Amino acid sequence: MRSTIIAGNWKMHGTCAEAEALLRDLLPQLPTDDRALVIVCPPYTALATVHRLIQNTRVLLGAQDVFWKERGAYTGCISPLMLLEIGCRYVIIGHSERRGRFGVPEPDFDAPVLAHFGDNNVTVNRKLRAALAHGLVPICCVGETLAERQAGQTDTIVADQVRAALQDVQPEQAARVIFAYEPVWAIGTGEVCQADEANRVCGLVRQTVQQQYGTDVAAAVHVQYGGSVKPDNARELLAQPEIDGALVGGASLKAADFAAIVAAAPVS
Ligand code: PGA
Numbered sequence: 001m002r003s004t005i006i007a008g009n010w011k012m013h014g015t016c017a018e019a020e021a022l023l024r025d026l027l028p029q030l031p032t033d034d035r036a037l038v039i040v041c042p043p044y045t046a047l048a049t050v051h052r053l054i055q056n057t058r059v060l061l062g063a064q065d066v067f068w069k070e071r072g073a074y075t076g077c078i079s080p081l082m083l084l085e086i087g088c089r090y091v092i093i094g095h096s097e098r099r100g101r102f103g104v105p106e107p108d109f110d111a112p113v114l115a116h117f118g119d120n121n122v123t124v125n126r127k128l129r130a131a132l133a134h135g136l137v138p139i140c141c142v143g144e145t146l147a148e149r150q151a152g153q154t155d156t157i158v159a160d161q162v163r164a165a166l167q168d169v170q171p172e173q174a175a176r177v178i179f180a181y182e183p184v185w186a187i188g189t190g191e192v193c194q195a196d197e198a199n200r201v202c203g204l205v206r207q208t209v210q211q212q213y214g215t216d217v218a219a220a221v222h223v224q225y226g227g228s229v230k231p232d233n234a235r236e237l238l239a240q241p242e243i244d245g246a247l248v249g250g251a252s253l254k255a256a257d258f259a260a261i262v263a264a265a266p267v268s
Contacts, residue, residue: 004265005245007039008252019046023053029259036265051087062090068130080134092139094124096184121164132173139178146185162208171213175220179205180247186227198225199240231260
């Protein structure tokens, strides 16, 4: 039986002061039982503050990205060692806001969906392997754009992203990966993927893992849904058999909403 994992992706929100205020608001509102694992992923600069505040609570710490080298001349990058030292156990990898897309040569900073940090299937694989090698649990995002969905390419794109992310990953490592199926058109748009369709694609992620690693690894892998998860749609999404949790953006910045999403996890 897989646990439900609810992760809050704060994106570029949260000075240390704001992070502290959000945490102090959130902690007393979280359910006290263990119906779900709760992870928050603040910006790098707030990781230490959040780590201090979640001591002796049920909340776990994640980062929003990681570079694959341990150290070196990589201006602006953060290594797995740095994340571990500061108390992170999880890291989001390959979020669509960090992946580049062919046919989008210049970043469009006004586009509703930003994709201008140039991550691709190759860099996602490097980051994922580096995270696993250091004992971090990757939350690996996959998902199609609206154009890809309209062109009927959803399944191909998602399966390709899963296979590429897992290239050269050993089975016992692969079993530790959390995938997040995040249709790009549903992120930050308020347009949620229908629960049965989200369930179908999360199932496809698992099937793709199964083709490569067999049933045991596929049964161990967690697959979250992400994209406009809110208190009013969380219960239906989290009740789906293939959906093992949620990666929550906007709603994770509101303590009451995030706590309500955690509370919507099925009690086993
Ligand atoms: P959203 O973001 O919940 O605001 O749609 C989800 C995500 O980007 O992980």
